[in-house]
Amino acid sequence: MHEFSIASAVVDTAVRHAAGRHVTEVHVRFGRLRQVVPDSLEFAFGIVSRETVCDGAKLSWEVVPARLRCTGCAHEWEIELPAFRCPGCGGAAVTVLSGEELEVESIEVEEGAACIA
């Protein structure tokens, strides 16, 4: 399942940034075009994070809408369905402005000592 591959990548990233601290929450942002099923990702995350510092952490997420820009006529629009031709001029050259993200935005960790910084 797709979500297992992604969950592993998310956990690896979080573990690296946690630097040994226990993680209580991982916040991810993924674009619409990534076709991530949130419930499946959450399920996969729960399994993949076992026996890592992310064990038991909460996974939270936001979905970034897919926005395109036509190179030919500069039209910008949001897509819900996979239709990438410009509805304005029919052009094929489009730039994806957003919607391809697959990002660990932040993690929440437990600090043993008081944070002075």
Place this chain on the structure above:
Amino acid sequence: MHRVKVRVVEDALDANNTIARANRADFDRAGVAVVNLMSAPGAGKTTLLERVLAGGSSIDGVRVGVLEGDVQGSLDADRLAHLHVPVVQLNTASGFGGECHLDANMVRSALPALPLDDLDLLIVENVGNLVCPAEFHVGEDARIMVASVAEGEDKPLKYPLMFRTCELVVVNKVDLLPYVDFDLERFLYHLDAVHPGVAHLEVSARTGEGVDALRAWLARVPDRVQTPA
């Protein structure tokens, strides 16, 4: 004990992409172009590859090697021995069955076994799966996917990530068109919606139709790689 928020803002696939870039640098140094060949299970890419290489390991003077990552569609030693094509088999099987995709690290582990200095083009046959392989770069110059007319004509709509990431879509098994419920025009219409202007080839690994065109396309891939001085 208190909780602190740590800003990360990192692509979850960064680690893979970093290794993919290292692979790419090694391939460039050896002057080898790399094609990542992907498909759904059963689209016939192994048989197609055999057809493409039926004349031997050289296509129009381009020396080809294969990195075989698809355990299911494995081009085994016997099948390739008579073709004299250098093949390295990646063991992607784990305790829970095969991996669902190749990642940059798996390909990296195979580098020492590959005769890169004797190759111009390396074809990496990915695991048959239309989802995960699209996410993981392995250091390739070009991505090709093989779809077959035995699959649904709405495949591009279901797997836009895969169809968008490829620069060539090979429609295989066209010899079956009269016998299957597959509307090629509709498939191409959906393909154009998902990846406007993408190149496609219609082929049959069984009859050999269109295989020359695919061979010619592959033979041009090394032109993009700078030959080391």
